[in-house]
Amino acid sequence: MSNEDDPDRNRDRDAAGHADLTARLRTVEEAAERIGTTLDEQTTCAELSRILCRHLCDAAAVDLLDEEGTGARSRSPAALRRVATAGLVKVLEARLPDEDPERPDGGALPMRALAEGRPVTATATLPGGRSAGALSAPLRADGRRYGALLALRAGGSFTADETDTVHFLARLTAGRLAHARRYAAVQRTAMDLQRALLAEPGKPHPNLELATRYLPSGSSALVGGDWFETVRLHYGRTLLVMGDVMGHGLDAAVDMNAYRSHLRYVASTDLPPHRVLRQLDTAVAGDEARRPATCLLARVDPARGIAAFASAGHLPPAVFSREGVAGLVEVPVGPPLGTGAGGYELVTRTLTSEETLLMFTDGLVERRGEDIDVSLSRLARIRLPAGAGVTQVLDEVLLRLDGLHAEDDVAVLAARLRHHPGTGAAAPVEL
Structure with a gap:
């Protein structure tokens, strides 16, 4: 009786094939669940290398092309960089066929896999002369090349x-990398949009020194609706604006631009700040799709040394003296814009050319789980170097309050009068 007719042998062969298929399916299922748990490329590649070592090999590495080298025409070996490894270090030290020790790309095998667009195998030499099986597969998705994986098995x-299984895991990982890069591209576009909107606030009058900063939150990839603006008014006055649209993302950025444009139009009528907020609130309240926003206005009049403030749900400004001592300006807080409730009040105070006005969004001071009064008192306790310039005041405040690591986006504006006696005609101030 031939081997083909042996029922026991056939049964054993079928059972082994079924077990192999089951093992492959489990590996694929685990990979689908555990590869690409974040949008970080290095983490994704590390997840791939760990899966490979857990089920298929003794050591694994993942090499990525630089982003500009992902196109089909990129062939430069120098573009590969190793981003993840797993498994036995000694096995990873295996020498691959035709490998150039001076090349940083992981050897010839990954480049062959990239060039041919399919898995390639070879026999590698371990330290001590033992052989190892080597397999490299390209990371390709949507017609683009992202890199290559290298799997090594000692003695087999x-x-x-x-x-085939390794090739599938490579394609799966490439798809995750493609998604991560598309997401990153969208976020860069959103950030570029917001920076473009904030990069060129209107020019204040020459009698006002100004410094501004916008810092996106380091804990979130989403853009917010923080913004600032300056509007030139008659008689040498300037309207300073600080606003914050509720929420994050492109919708918040679009709403921010709408608020900014509408405010420019209303402010051009030279109404006092509380009436500007009233008109803006009425206009926005009629648009149900528009998100609410907080807003702080400060109309600065250098000729008189006066600043007039009005607030729609926004945090109060601070004023730093020449000696670097901070004080919060008590501004009556009305409802956020978009509620239709109105009720905004005006408050004025003197402002000298030796004082620096600071306006900011809540990301500068707020801390999770902390009462806002405690947050504001932290700002009020800041002591800056005497005689600090406008830019230095702004930078020192961001440094002292750790604005670079804030939990929310931060927009901040610092202004100081340049008083020139005898210039500028006096004008009645409408309250």
Whole structure:
């Protein structure tokens, strides 16, 4: 009786094939769940290398092309960089065929896999002269190349089924990398949009020194609706604006631009700040799709040394004296814009050319789980170097309050009068 007719042998062969298929399916299921748990490329590649070592090899590495080298025409070996490894270090030290020790790309095998667009196998040499099976597969998705993986097995080669499984994991990972890069591109576009909107606030009158900063939150990839603006008014006055649209993302950025444009139009009528907020609130309240926003206005009149403030749900400004001592300006807080409730009040105070006015969004001072009064008192306790310039005041405040690591976006504006006696005609101030 031939081997083909042996029922026991056939049954054993079928059972082994079924077990192999089950193992491959489990590997694929685990990979689908555990590869790409974040949008970080290095983490994704580390997840791939760990899966490979857990099920298919003794050591694994992942090499990525630089982003500009992902196109089909990029062939430069120098573009590859190793971003993740797993498994036995000694096995990773295996020498691959035709490997150039001076090249930083992980050897010839990954470049062959990239060039041919398919898995390639070879026999590698371990330290001490032992052989190892080597398998490299390209990370390709949507017609683009992202890099290559390298799997090494001491003392044995890879079967056809194992090669197919590794190839599938490579394609799966490439798809995750493609998604991460698309997401990153969208976020860069959103950030560029917001920076473009904030980069060129209107020019204040020459009698006002101004410094501004916008810092996106380091804890979130989403853009917010923080913004600032300056509007030139008659008689040498300037309207300073600080606003914050509720929420994050492109919708908040679009709403921010709408608020900013509408405010410019209303402010051009030279109404006092509380009436500007009233008109803006009425206009926005009629648009149900528009998000609410907080807003603080300060109309600065250098000729008189006066600043007039009005607030729609926004945090109060601070004023730093020449000696660097901070004080919060008590501004009556009306409802956020978009509620239609109105009720905004005007408050004025003197402002000298030796004082620096600071306006900011809540990301500068707020801390999770902390009462806002405690947050504001932290700002009020800041002591800056005597005689600090406008830019230095702004930078020192951001440094002292750790604005670079804030939990929310931060927009901040610092202004100081340049008083020139005898210039500028006096004008009645409408309250």
